[in-house]
Amino acid sequence: MIHDKATFRAHLLLLSAAVLFAAPLVWMLVSAVKPAGQLTQDPYSFWPREWRWQNFADAAAAMPFFRYMRNSLLLAGGTVVGSLFSCTLAAYGFARLRWPGRDLVFGLLIATMLLPWHVTMIPRFLLIKELGLYNSLAALIAPTFLGDAFSIFLLRQFFRTIPEELSEAARLDGLTEWGVCWRIVAPLSKPALLTVGLFQFIAAWNDFSGPMLYLSDPKKFPLAYGLEQFVSSYSDQTHLLLAAAVMFTLPILVLFFIAQKSFMKGVSTTGLKA
Amino acid sequence: MNTGASSTRRRHSGRIVTALLFIAPWALGFLLLVLYPFAASLYWSFCEYDLLSPPRFVGGANYRRLAHELLNGEGFGRAVWNTAYYAVASVVLSVLAGVGLAVMLSWKVRGQAIYRAIFFLPSVVPTVAAAVLWMWLLDPGGGLVNHWLTAVGLPAPNWFKGVQEALWPPDWWSGRAAFGSKDALVLMSVWGVGNFMIIYLAALGDIPKSLYEAAALDGAGNLRRFWHITLPNLSPVIFFNIVMGVIQAVQAFTQVYLVSEGRGAPAESTLMLSLHIFLAAFQNLEMGYASAIAWMLFVVLLAATAALFHSSRYWVHYQGGSP
Known part of the structure; x- marks a missing residue:
């Protein structure tokens, strides 16, 4: 009896917390398909009077949605390729090769994580401009080919768990270090690479300050930044705003449900915010 | 040879x-x-630099200006207060909410996977979408949150449109405490506590079951077990999350920019250090002044991290003695 009462209390607490956390998202999803009139006249009724899927088409037509989407995919895709390439190499250098000063240099890499982005923001901006990359997606993608401290750290931790005998055997078979890295260690580290790729994709998809700083031509805006422009000019058309926000969020939610496990594993090993 | x-x-x-x-x-x-x-x-940071002409060395002028503004509570001084308020409130609440939710998820009841997904989900919602969502929900006039607050007889705060600071100084018992823009940002950050919660949950799973069994044999109740077993064993992770949380909160930019019309509105109540640096650099073209703020931010962050590490020896409990 006491046990049942405790279970009931546990469910009650979990359920009320779940309602509080889910309500904002549910309310957004439901309201995105309400007719415009319902949101202004009767904003607190939960069920849509009519399920207006047209809102999504209207919102997409009110801005260059598919161009923004294409830019976002280019940016996120380029970021994933760039960071997987550079971070795998660096992590391999720190985890699987022995060289003098390695641990010192690795300590330096860890220290860079403590540096706030504000400190490097201005010189970085001027440097990118100097290199002629201003107002192109390359300004945001090129730096990812030069590594990211968090991702290198995460991959290095994983690479260290792979038995050294495998590398030795591969070397005896005539593989170069490059070959050992990409044909032995990388394939054995798929979970870690997946986690890094996932985090990088989401970070690039969500990034707002980067595009704001480096892009000036609306044709080049990714969704995160384009959406903000849309918000400021359509602030009175709530149904379109919500529909646009839902279309922007949905790919991330889908990714989350597909890869829930590597998501949570990645977060709990690095404490990294996606 | x-x-x-x-x-x-x-x-x-x-x-x-x-x-x-x-x-x-x-x-x-x-x-x-x-x-x-x-x-x-x-x-x-020791120069005057407007991008149009080369940097000109001016000694400590930028830092003197910062000290002056800090004493008068204008510009930089406002930004320091706003940032500290936001960082402390959001980190304290994220520890409480994160540990609380993780403990609830460690209970052996059905449906935990679903609850876990629900609590975690808001932390992956893109900041731009979350800002749009919360500005709509917290609209002082017609927003859903104020609708429900008034329905149960509570006052309707101004949220993002107000300059009030409900969390500090503490004035909760007067009944006049009203939530303003920074409190709304704190609320948004607590909604996204999921990533911290997952770290606590992983740590809870690592606590040896034998400790709880021994305590149960000694007749310790739930509260005492939480206080004497769960909390001490969780303290290294709480410490890690506080450090990470402070670092993240102090650097928060996107949500601050979006809810404040890009200028710290209303009345500089959301002018945080990150936004202040951005505006000084790219709106006023005061690169020297902006660099000085960035360096102060860096130094303060280092000092805060060092202080946290120093304090940790009094409250962080490591399995098997101190490292």
Whole structure:
């Protein structure tokens, strides 16, 4: 009896917390398909009077949605390729090769994580401009080919768990270090690479300050930044705003449900915010 | 003999070259995107620099201006207060909410996977979408939150449109405490506590079951077990999350920019350090002044981290004694 009462209390607490956390998202999803009139006249009724899927088409037509989407995919895709390439190499250098000063240099890499982005923001901006990359997606993608401290750290931790005998055997078979890295260690580290790729994709998809700083031509805006422009000019058309926000969020939610496990594993090993 | 030694040396230097090639992309990024900007912004913080003419050395003028603004509570002073308020409130609440939710998820009841997904989900919602969502929900006039608050007889705060600061100084018992813009930002951050919660949950799973069994045999109740077993064993992770939380909160930019019309509105109540640096640099073209703020932010963050590490020896409990 006491046990049942405790279970009931546990469910009650979990359920009320779940309602509080889910309500904002549910309310957004439901309201995105309400007719415009319902949101202004009767904003607190939960069920849509009519399920207006047209809102999504209207919102997409009110801005260059598919161009923004294409830019976002280019940016996120380029970021994933760039960071997987550079971070795998660096992590391999720190985890699987022995060289003098390695641990010192690795300590330096860890220290860079403590540096706030504000400190490097201005010189970085001027440097990118100097290199002629201003107002192109390359300004945001090129730096990812030069590594990211968090991702290198995460991959290095994983690479260290792979038995050294495998590398030795591969070397005896005539593989170069490059070959050992990409044909032995990388394939054995798929979970870690997946986690890094996932985090990088989401970070690039969500990034707002980067595009704001480096892009000036609306044709080049990714969704995160384009959406903000849309918000400021359509602030009175709530149904379109919500529909646009839902279309922007949905790919991330889908990714989350597909890869829930590597998501949570990645977060709990690095404490990294996606 | 001789050939053996030189081949070893050749192998040795070959190994170094190989290693250098592997870390070359990162090393180039470090020199170009970290070390050079680091040094340049330190130098510029002692300069007057508007991008149009080359930097002009002005000594400590920018830092004197910061000290002046700090004492008068304008500009930089406002930004320091706003940032500290937001960082402390959001970190304290994220520890409470994160530990609370994780403990609830560790209870052996059905449907935990679903609850876990629900609590975690808001933390992956893109900041831009979350800002749109919360500005709509917290609209003082017609927002859903105020609708429900008034329905149960509570006052309707101004949220993002108000300059009130409900959390500090504490005035909760007067009944007049009203939530303002920073409190709304704190609420948004607590909604996204999921990533911290997952770290606590993983740590809870690592606490040996035998500790709880022994305590149960000694007749300790739920509260005492939480206080004497769960909390001490969780303290290293709480410490880690506080450090990470402070670092993240102090650097928060996107949500601050979006809810404040890009200028800290209303009345500079959301003018945080990150936004202040951005506006000084790219709106007022005061690169020297902006660099000085960035450096102060860095130094304060280092000091806060050091203080946290120092304090940790009094409250963080490591399994098997201190490390």
